[in-house]
Amino acid sequence: xxxxxxxxxxxxxxxxxxxxxxxxxxxxxxxxxxxxxxxxxxxxxxxxxxxxxxxxxxxxxxxxxxxxxxxxxxxxxxxxxxxxxxxxxxxxxxxxxxxxxxxxxxxxxxxxxxxxxxxxxxxxxxxxxxxxxxxxxxxxxxxxxxxxxxxxxxxxxxxxxxxxxxxxxxxxxxxxxxxxxxxxxxxxxxxxxxxxxxxxxxxxxxxxxxxxxxxxxxxxxxxxxxxxxx
Numbered sequence: 001x002x003x004x005x006x007x008x009x010x011x012x013x014x015x016x017x018x019x020x021x022x023x024x025x026x027x028x029x030x031x032x033x034x035x036x037x038x039x040x041x042x043x044x045x046x047x048x049x050x051x052x053x054x055x056x057x058x059x060x061x062x063x064x065x066x067x068x069x070x071x072x073x074x075x076x077x078x079x080x081x082x083x084x085x086x087x088x089x090x091x092x093x094x095x096x097x098x099x100x101x102x103x104x105x106x107x108x109x110x111x112x113x114x115x116x117x118x119x120x121x122x123x124x125x126x127x128x129x130x131x132x133x134x135x136x137x138x139x140x141x142x143x144x145x146x147x148x149x150x151x152x153x154x155x156x157x158x159x160x161x162x163x164x165x166x167x168x169x170x171x172x173x174x175x176x177x178x179x180x181x182x183x184x185x186x187x188x189x190x191x192x193x194x195x196x197x198x199x200x201x202x203x204x205x206x207x208x209x210x211x212x213x214x215x216x217x218x219x220x221x222x223x224x225x226x227x228x229x230x
Contacts (some may be wrong), residue, residue, distance in 0.1 A: 003045035013063055014039045028192065032167060050098070053121045054146060054171075065169070090114040099123050106131040108139060111164070116141045129154040133215070137161040144169045150213045157215065162222030170230050173210025176223050179215040185224045187217075192229060 018039065022032040035051050042048045050066055076215060081117035088097065096117040100109070101124035109118055109132070116136070116146055121144055145155065146169050159180055161164055170176075178187060215228070 010048055014051055018087050102130050108133040111136045111139045111141045114139045118143045121146050125149050132157045135160040135166040136166050138163050140165045142167045146171050151211045154214045157217055158219040159221050160219050162224050164224045166226045168228045171211035172230050174213045176228050177216040181220045183222045188227045190229045
């Protein structure tokens, strides 16, 4: 169950932390604006926690005391294991969802003429190897895999469809293997720390904790763009 009590005050606290991170050059312009919008749109305390999911532990613990985090972790651990071939699909629409956990069985995401945002930053990872199927046709799908517990894991992502855009957000430090085929489209890997805006403004790249994992892309994508962003 989502927590609403105390949301306005906690939102203000999170915004202050974001402003401090931006002024100290720990967030670039794009990331700051994105997280600020996410904080303003948050509908629960849990949504606000996602805004600072990768901040230092002392900052997160000050904003969200460990007692509250322990309760949420207990709730997640009581969830039933995922069934084989879980499906998340959106057709002619827009969908943004948090997936509570990922297990050994495959999980599927389908987007047709739609915008799909899949948030895996706080997913409970059961096992060491995961299979994800992403099919995007005439739309955009974003898979956010910036999960701190990804260290030592192997992720296989099968992509399909075309005439669209797939973005996969990952932590720094991973090994990316491209076994997928691209026909009339592009595959790119982007380091957000080296954006032209940061170079133009003379900002220093800040060090981030590396998460060592392996991500392998499989499948085929037609006349579209696929990006891995870290």
